[in-house]
Amino acid sequence: xxxxxxxxxxxxxxxxxxxxxxxxxxxxxxxxxxxxxxxxxxxxxxxxxxxxxxxxxxxxxxxxxxxxxxxxxxxxxxxxxxxxxxxxxxxxxxxxxxxxxxxxxxxxxxxxxxxxxxxxxxxxxxxxxxxxxxxxxxxxxxxxxxxxxxxxxxxxxxxxxxxxxxxxxxxxxxxxxxxxxxxxxxxxxxxxxxxxxxxxxxxxxxxxxxxxxxxxxxxxxxxxxxxxxxxxxxxxxxxxxxxxxxxxx
Numbered sequence: 001x002x003x004x005x006x007x008x009x010x011x012x013x014x015x016x017x018x019x020x021x022x023x024x025x026x027x028x029x030x031x032x033x034x035x036x037x038x039x040x041x042x043x044x045x046x047x048x049x050x051x052x053x054x055x056x057x058x059x060x061x062x063x064x065x066x067x068x069x070x071x072x073x074x075x076x077x078x079x080x081x082x083x084x085x086x087x088x089x090x091x092x093x094x095x096x097x098x099x100x101x102x103x104x105x106x107x108x109x110x111x112x113x114x115x116x117x118x119x120x121x122x123x124x125x126x127x128x129x130x131x132x133x134x135x136x137x138x139x140x141x142x143x144x145x146x147x148x149x150x151x152x153x154x155x156x157x158x159x160x161x162x163x164x165x166x167x168x169x170x171x172x173x174x175x176x177x178x179x180x181x182x183x184x185x186x187x188x189x190x191x192x193x194x195x196x197x198x199x200x201x202x203x204x205x206x207x208x209x210x211x212x213x214x215x216x217x218x219x220x221x222x223x224x225x226x227x228x229x230x231x232x233x234x235x236x237x238x239x240x241x242x243x244x245x246x247x248x249x
Contacts, residue, residue: 041170097145138236160215167207174200
C-alpha cells in the first residue's frame with residue numbers, strides 16, 4: 001500500500017513545486033502563461049459568471065418584492081366586501097402582478113356593457129359569454145405578468161448548459177499544449193506536461209464554477225415562477241367569485 005501511495009504523492013509534489021523548466025508555480029502564473037486562446041476562454045467564462053450572478057441578484061429582488069406586495073394585497077382582498085372595496089384597496093397597495101390583473105379586470109368591466117339587464121331582484125349583470133371573455137382577459141394578463149417575471153431567467157439555463165462546453169474547449173486546448181510540450185522537449189516527464197495539464201484543469205474548474213450556480217438558480221427561479229403563476233390564476237378565480245357574490249355575474 002505504501003508503495004502505491006508514495007509515487008502519487010511524489011507526482012503531486014513535483015507538479016506543485018516544478019521549477020526547473022520554467023513551469024509556473026501559482027494559479028495566477030498558470031493563467032498568465034497560458035496561450036491566448038485559453039485566456040480568452042477564461043475571460044469568457046468570467047463574463048458569463050458575472051452575467052449569471054447579476055441576473056440572480058436582480059431576479060431575487062424582483063421575486064421578493066412581488067411576493068411581499070402580492071401577499072399583502074391578496075390577504076386584504078380576501079376581506080373585501082365588494083368590487084368598490086377592492087378598487088380602493090388596489091389604489092393604496094403597492095404595484096404588483098396581482099394589482100395589474102385586478103386593474104385589467106376593472107378595465108374590462110368599465111368597457112363592457114352587461115348583456116343581462118337589471119330586474120326587480122338583481123342589477124344588470126354579465127352573461128355567460130362575457131364571463132368567459134373576462135376569464136380570457138385575466139389569463140392574458142396573467143401570461144403578461146409571468147412573461148415579465150421570467151425575463152432573463154432562460155439566460156441562466158443557457159449559461160448552465162454552455163459553460164461546461166466552453167470549459168471542455170479550454171481543456172482540450174490544455175491537453176494539446178501538454179502534447180506540444182512533450183514534442184518540443186522530446187520527453188514525457190512532469191516538467192513537459194505539467195503546465196498544459198494544469199491549464200486544462202483550470203479551464204474545467206472555472207467552467208463548473210460558472211455552470212453549477214447558474215443551473216441551480218434556474219431551477220429555483222423556475223419553481224418560484226410556476227408557484228407565482230398558480231397564485232395569479234387562483235386570484236383570478238377569487239376575483240370572479242367576488243363578482244358573483246356582488247351580483248355582477
